[in-house]
Amino acid sequence: MNVLIAYASYYGSTERCAYKIKERLRYLSSIVNVSYFSADRLQDYDAVIIGSPIHIGRIHRAVRKFLESNKTALAEKDIYLFLCGLDTDIPESVMKDIPDEIKNKIVFKSLLGGEIVKDNLSGFEKMGIETMEKKMKTDFSNLKTIDDNKIEEFIGKINEV
Numbered sequence: 001m002n003v004l005i006a007y008a009s010y011y012g013s014t015e016r017c018a019y020k021i022k023e024r025l026r027y028l029s030s031i032v033n034v035s036y037f038s039a040d041r042l043q044d045y046d047a048v049i050i051g052s053p054i055h056i057g058r059i060h061r062a063v064r065k066f067l068e069s070n071k072t073a074l075a076e077k078d079i080y081l082f083l084c085g086l087d088t089d090i091p092e093s094v095m096k097d098i099p100d101e102i103k104n105k106i107v108f109k110s111l112l113g114g115e116i117v118k119d120n121l122s123g124f125e126k127m128g129i130e131t132m133e134k135k136m137k138t139d140f141s142n143l144k145t146i147d148d149n150k151i152e153e154f155i156g157k158i159n160e161v
């Protein structure tokens, strides 16, 4: 099996997860930031791992564009989806961002946890996070919830094929 790992990341945590997954796959794999992806390359792969952060309840804009532009070719593949975010479950709004043709092809999906480094955020983003902090009565400064066990579980699902 030949696997493509296609991801996007605002602040790097999804990218780090994508590389961790690549390191541990027992299959031949390529990794690409979807912003630099050329569609004709999809024909080389049997399975596609898609990685995205959750940002204000939605999938990364570049991943949404990648899914929409390549939905016909992706519908022919086995899809594995991982998300980085602070929610406890994958929100319904995130699944709405995935075209129906591809939804049926998702073999396994997982929310791996997320990371916030407040100093990296724009003023607008900081305001959004501070609103969430107040609502959830939680301090998000330098928060890291990425769960290595979930990454292992995710890799296991692909390696067992």
Ligand SMILES: Cc1cc2nc3c(=O)[nH]c(=O)nc-3n(C[C@H](O)[C@H](O)[C@H](O)COP(=O)(O)O)c2cc1C
Pocket (backbone or CB within 6 Å): 008, 009, 010, 011, 012, 013, 014, 015, 052, 053, 054, 055, 056, 057, 058, 084, 085, 086, 087, 113, 114, 115, 116, 121, 125, 126, 128, 129
């Ligand atoms: C402005 C902003 C909005 C966010 N919105 C959500 C959200 O709606 N749901 C969620 O689970 N996580 C949310 N997060 C947390 C990110 O998904 C998390 O920090 C993730 O690890 C970021 O991935 P990245 O480093 O690859 O960009 C948000 C983070 C920021 C900065």
